[in-house]
Amino acid sequence: MSSTGFTGFTLQFRDLPAVRHVARRLHNFPDCDMGPGRKYKFHLHRQRIRISEILYSGKRTTVYLGRCTNGTEVVLKFTDPEDILAEAGAYDVMADIQGTAVPYIYGVLHGKDRKGGKMSCLVMERFGTPLWREFRTLTKQDKAKILDKLVAIHHTGLHHMDFAERNVLVEGDDYRIVDFESAEEHEPSCSWTYKFIDHVDDDDVNDQDPCVDCYAVKSWAEQMEFWDHGRLLLCNAIFAPKSDKLPSQSVVDSMETFIGLNMKTVYYPEETKKITVRYFEEVQRRLKGGQPLEELQEQRDWITYLVHKQWHEERAKLLSKMVAAHHAGLLHLDFAERNVLVKDGDYRIIDLVHVKPHDPPCTWTYDFEEHLEDEEVDDMGPTVQCRSLKSWAEQMQFWDHGVVLVCRTLLIPKSNRLPPRHIMDDLITPIGVGQNSDYYVDDRKEIAVEYYTMIWEEMQSGMTLEEAKQHRNYFTYLAHTKWHAARNEVYVLGLVWTIGLDRLTANYLCHLEIPNDCFELHKLYYT
Ligand SMILES: [Zn+2]
Ligand SMILES: [Zn+2]
Ligand SMILES: [Zn+2]
Structure with a gap:
């Protein structure tokens, strides 16, 4: 309870680094008092909540991690009061699926900033972390789990207008969908009754089935590539029609290989596809010939080489x-x-x-x-x-004419700023993949060049290949950061940091799960 006799919640922001964020506008920062609104019941008793981390920071919105006196972690989302009320209203409609499809909501807090402007935040259960990979790379089982939650949301009468990876949280093997600021009413009410989890083994959806009657749910499922429509996905990059000559998707997934790498010739997409298909045909031939899968898995490189x-x-x-x-x-x-x-x-x-x-x-x-x-x-x-x-x-593309294939799919010009081909092959990184931002091919090329140039500079001043390999993720992160910094924005691992590079403190780096031994390198680049 504060000295002014206020009996609401006290949010303590003093543990945060001195960066700009939305709640700083509140009148008595680094502590601020906020009270529950009357419109929605608040499910926590009045107390001091210590804010320990910024989970997300955008132009209008900041999301904080807070800890209650009993140790419970809560997430506090600050944004425009109207949006907070709209979102709280949406969660109210979804009361029955809070804790299963969407996070549990404790309620809304209100306060005033220094200029007397209204500030509001939504307080909710802490659940996992944002999904930092593309939907299409998930297993079919996981896609089904997420889609069934979307269906549950539809059945409450709401339509999520901004369904994307960044709005899905993952914890263990369970998921929650968040960010209902712009949710709209589902009209007419959703008649979709197909349960995705019961159709994990289906190749295709029966379009005529009356239970698949919701355009939005269907298009999300297509976007996530839930149904394979009779195609196999080879090496996570190439589609080929299913056939007797090719193994099943699960065998394909267990036999992934780097087609077109560790070889001197450049492969264009069509050729990569042909070689990939041949590789899996060879796998299938050997399987049919009685060779056990475990043995084939060990021979992956050898078969790739032979093909x-x-x-x-x-x-x-x-x-x-x-x-x-x-x-x-x-x-x-x-x-x-x-x-x-x-x-x-x-x-x-x-x-x-x-x-x-x-x-x-x-x-x-x-x-x-x-x-x-x-x-x-x-x-x-x-x-x-x-x-x-x-x-x-x-x-026939017999000669490569000074271009080099990196990271499986990108053709970039050879240059002495880049390491030799075999080193690049050893340092493959998923440039722009598993990120929530969209990268076009040319963007990915620029980032790849940035990535390899940085590594090569370091290697020429003593970093070993082993060290470079260990720090692959870090260099990928740096290359991204540098690339985005040039565009006045820093999207890192799906989070938008508007705080400026000079403020990327150790705290944030920890949050991004970058190993401690990277800090020295970090200083090298950004101090
Ligand atoms: Zn629907
Ligand atoms: Zn080759
Ligand atoms: Zn001739």
Whole structure:
């Protein structure tokens, strides 16, 4: 109880670092008194709540972690009073599913800031942490759990207008959906009765089924890729139609491999897909041949290597056939995949209707099979004097021309600011993946360059590859931070920090689960 005789709640903000945040506007910061509103019952007895952490800080909204006198942790969300009331109203409507689909709500507190303006906060149960990964990377079981909670919300008559990863909390294997500021009434009331958890094994949804009659729920399920529509997801990146030649999704998931890495050639998406499919076909062949899955899992790298090797040799062999045809005096005018026959790993080029004499005779003597490791062809070399052969090789992307594939999917120009290829392959990081912000391919390329450049600089001043590997997450974080800082905003791990880089204190770094031994490196970059 404060000296003014106030009998409401006292929120103690003094443990927070001296950064700008919404509640600082309250009149007697670092302690402020707030009382429960009359509209909603408050389910905590009056006491002092110590605020220990800022969980989220945005332009209008700040979310704090508080601790009650009995040790219970609560989350306090400060934002515009109208929004707080709207959200409290939504939670009121969802009274029956508080504690199962949405967090339990203690109520709303009101106070005044220094200028007499109204301040309000919603006080709720602390539940887990925001989901820091994309929905599509969750297991089907987990997708079902989240979707069934959305359905429960719909059945209370509300429609979440901002359903996204950042508004899902995870704790252990359970979830809660939050942020109902902009929730709207569900009109007409939801008639969806399909239970996702009962359909985890389904490939597809039956669109005609009367129980799937809610456009919003269905589009969320599609967005989360709940149904696979007869497709397999290979290596978390490539879709292929299901077939007898390919193993089941669960085997596929247990046999993930790095297609297109640790190899010198660059793969374009179509080729990566072909090699990936071949890899899983080989897995399926071996499974059908009786090889146990555990053994195959151990041989993953080996099988990946074999599939690659075969693919490269095929290309070189095919080009050698073309060279032979040229030396025999023939120029093929319609070279395309449909005109190549393959049998037992050997090739025949067909459709010789489109052939004319090679005039003057071909002077090409470059042997493709001897140049599998080359990045580029020497254009001035006397061995490559045939425009036609050269353009075929280009079409087949035999040379990589100084681009390098990083992090599985990004092609970036080679440069001496970047580490050698094999080091980059050892330091793969999910750039922009598992983040709640959307990154376009070009953004991800820039971040990847930032990431590898930073690491290479450090390695040249003594950091070992092992150390670099250990600090992969940290460098990823730094690369992101630097990239966003250049855009006057810092999105880190799905949280929006508007506090400025100079204020990224150890406290925040702890919150972001960055290991202590990173602080030295941190200083190196930002002090
Ligand atoms: Zn609905
Ligand atoms: Zn390869
Ligand atoms: Zn030629």
